[in-house]
Amino acid sequence: MRFKPRPFTEPVPFRCEFCLDCCRGRHVYLTLRDIERIAEAGHDPQDFVTFSVEGKRIRFVLSVREWDLGCVFHDPETGRCRIHDVRPLICRIYPFMVSRKPLGVEGEGPFDHKGERLWLYYDENCPGVNAENPETVITPGEIAGLGLEFEEELERTDLDGLAELLDGTER
Ligand code: SF4
Numbered sequence: 001m002r003f004k005p006r007p008f009t010e011p012v013p014f015r016c017e018f019c020l021d022c023c024r025g026r027h028v029y030l031t032l033r034d035i036e037r038i039a040e041a042g043h044d045p046q047d048f049v050t051f052s053v054e055g056k057r058i059r060f061v062l063s064v065r066e067w068d069l070g071c072v073f074h075d076p077e078t079g080r081c082r083i084h085d086v087r088p089l090i091c092r093i094y095p096f097m098v099s100r101k102p103l104g105v106e107g108e109g110p111f112d113h114k115g116e117r118l119w120l121y122y123d124e125n126c127p128g129v130n131a132e133n134p135e136t137v138i139t140p141g142e143i144a145g146l147g148l149e150f151e152e153e154l155e156r157t158d159l160d161g162l163a164e165l166l167d168g169t170e171r
C-alpha cells in the first residue's frame with residue numbers, strides 16, 4: 001500500500017501490529033552502516049543487498065522474496081522481523097517520514113530540529129499509529145533525529161564504501 005501522509009506534529013501512541021504491510025513490496029534503502037550492522041549480526045551481504053540505479057547514483061536496497069515481494073528478513077510464520085535489533089534505519093523511522101519540504105497535506109507545519117527545518121508525517125495506512133493498547137509513544141523529536149541520521153548516512157553511502165566494507169568482512 002502507498003504511504004498516505006498525515007502531519008505528525010504531536011507525540012503519538014504506537015504499537016506494531018505486525019500486519020506485514022511495510023515489509024512487503026517496498027523499496028527499503030540501506031546505508032553502509034545498515035549493511036555493516038546486519039553483516040556483523042551474521043548475515044552475508046550477498047543475501048540481502050540489491051542495487052537500484054537512480055539517475056547517476058547507485059542505491060543499495062534490501063532484497064525481497066520472489067513469491068510475495070516480502071523482505072528477506074520478514075518471518076512469514078510470525079509476521080515479525082528476524083533482525084529487529086539491527087534493522088535498517090529506514091525501518092526504524094517507518095511508519096513516519098521526514099521531509100525537507102512540505103507535502104501539501106492539510107494541517108502540516110514545520111518542525112525545527114537541531115537547526116534544520118523539517119516536515120514530519122506518519123502513514124495513515126499503518127494500523128499501529130494511535131493504537132488502543134500502545135507499546136510506546138513516538139515523539140516528533142525522535143523521528144526528526146533518525147531522519148537526519150538517515151540523510152547523513154545515505155549521503156556517504158557509495159560503491160567504494162561498500163567495496164571497502166566487503167573487503168573488511170572477508171578478512
Ligand atoms: S509498522 Fe505499521 S504497517 Fe508496519 S507492520 Fe507494524 S503495524 Fe503494520
Ligand code: SF4
Nearest residue numbers: 023071073074081091
Ligand atoms: S528489515 Fe525487518 S522491518 Fe525492515 S522491511 Fe525487513 S522485515 Fe521489515
